[in-house]
Amino acid sequence: MTESDNPSRPADGNQIAYDGSQIQILEARESIRRRPGMYIGSIGERGLHQLVYEVVGYAVDEHVAGHADAIDVTITADGGMRVADNGRGLPVEPEESTGRSAVELVLTELSFGSGPRSRHHVSGGLSGLGMCVVNALSDRLSVEVRRDGFRWTQEYERGVALAPLTRHEATTGHGTTIVFRPDAGIFETTRYSFATLTERLRELAFLNAGLAVSLTDERPERPVRFRHEDGLRKFVTHLNPYPVAPVHSPAIGFASESGDGTVRAQVALQWNTGPRQEIRTFANSTRTLEGGAHEEGFLTSLTAVLNDHARRQRLLPADDGEPARELTAEEVRGGLVAVVSVTLADPVFEGSTRSRLRNAEAGDCVRDAVREHLDDWLERHPGEAAAIIRHIVNTATG
Template sequence: MTESGNPSQPPNVQECTSSHIQVLEGREAVRRRPGMYIGSTGERGLHQLVYEVVSYGVDEHLAGHADNIDVTITADGGIRVADNGRALPLDTEEPTGKPTVERELSELSFGSKTRTGYWVSGGLSGLGLCVVNALSSRLTVEIHRDGQRWTQAYEEGTPITPLMRNEETSGHGTAITFLPDAGIFETTRYSFATLSERLRELAFLNGGLAVSLTDERPERPERSVRYHYTDGLRAYVAHLNPSPRSLVHSPAIAFQSENQDETISVQVAMQWNACSTGGFHSFANSTRTHEGGAHEEGFRTSLTSLVNDYARRQGALSADDEAITAEAVHKGLTAAVSVKLTHPVFEGSTRTRLSHPEAGAYVQEVVRRHLTDWLDRNQNEAAAIIRHILSTSTGRGKW
């Protein structure tokens, strides 16, 4: 104890009060702590910038206003993302007097107020454009709307020009061109292969959306890919099951459904393969959920239960036979489940596990209803599937 009776303290230690707490807002918060918003400042975070801008175009597609997204790696190593949606709004917001597009690109608290439609493509809750802007050394937004082309330029998230009206145009949509800040990222070199894989995945997950990627960097010949799948997840499963001779049935089973409140939609595609261990791919709001979650658990539970019910109804299992295990049901199965939610709940900031009981229950209901109907209507294929499953189950006889 000190002479005054207070506990002893190290010398030169100041009392911490609210006046010593630094509150970071807007672009400064993002630039000071980028990992909180995009996961890392390495290659993962660098590519996440692209996905955040692309997610805006995907939202426009889901709302029924866009069917094309073009991504370009520009000659200087930057990125340009253009969509043919409605375009970012131009009206002036009161009381700030700023155009809505400027607030969308510079205020962290603003994005969630301006989005319409599904808004479920997997971005940062409407904040993605603002985060990308803050982490770019320069960014230009180009808007084709109401018969005019509009542009505005930014540096490190701060506007350096007003929103300017240019020539007349008959087009519609938004194009954002940005150069990631080399002072923030460990590398600013984009991988064509990484971007291509993710953009193809997005095209599979959003049937009817065309997505292209072009590389204009001078050190290599220009190359370009375009992805467009009208069959969506069914095409994805066919892509994952490339050997037709080993398929138990063809084509893949596919179905989709949306709940009455239009808050949850489910897409499922699945196909058994006799020569493969299979694989399960789950997504929530177009983001791969590597750790699964409620939607994956709902699918697996429903599938095992209904396969057993169907096998008993068809006489493949007697009343005394043990139930087919989940391991046997899923052996050789390639499946993809994609849910789109207006208010998703994830575990942790990585968004790789979905914690959403309502989604799990709805997936379970949809799988039981639609897959039971498919098995009843396709009895030859259903019999082949049951034979395959029984053959993988130890000690089962032939059916």
């Protein structure tokens, strides 16, 4: 074998050492700042707004767990963001092995808080990593916690704590306020869109009934407040095409939980006389643009339930001597506006964009919910049920 034939040596004869010293192990902050797109999708406007959604996602988790009913989001006069909630407040006790506060670990460690979780501890952000990511990608961040009878604060610069968590005066309040300013050295733009934030926050209010969400723009002040007790049905009404011409009113809405309590499904739907259709699906309040198991479970069960009801009530035409026709999934979608939302502890998504949900248990929960609740609704509303079947048939044959 000649020297040039040796695969461990380059052809020019200059040996390049490859050993453990060449393997870089990046700390969480350094890894995030070096490759921000891996954590928030982009360094453009989409990634900029994702920072807000990550912090808001923590507050939504507090609402899902039954500890918060209000989130106030503010675009500050200097172009930063302030997100305040009235939940329990981030934990402040020191971690035994490091002596650092739990607040600091949440804001600096990617692995903090991992472990078994129930449906009541879900994450609408990056699997619970979002607070650390936001901190690392902000040139300044401050946290204020009202918990355990006191007010606590801490400040960071580009993800590095400037001082330990500090205890202040006594208070009877509770909750967390995060103020941050995106790092202009990382993002292509640091200007937030009021319209973009309005759309997403309104969506979160629809998906989380009873949660009051406000947005204020101090550039100048322009407050908006959302709260929807009948969230998903109001969401469908909001999505309906204009002019509104519903086949039945109001929208149908129901919720159900899996037998083991790990998945909760909410569904709302309404047919309109026009051909336009829209089905929006969400997992832990995050839009799943490519659907997934929950959407498949919805459409499969929806088609089966409608066909079963139509056969029992003899609502489908049939030729002499021939069985009644079957509605197809595509026909059922004609004029349908629907929202399907699931919450679960450990969502599994396909692709880095988190656009398709894979969890089979989510599909099972939605399918069972539609079978039970929609079948019952059709039986209790025979006139509206017949109108829906006629609309589907006419739209398909028209």
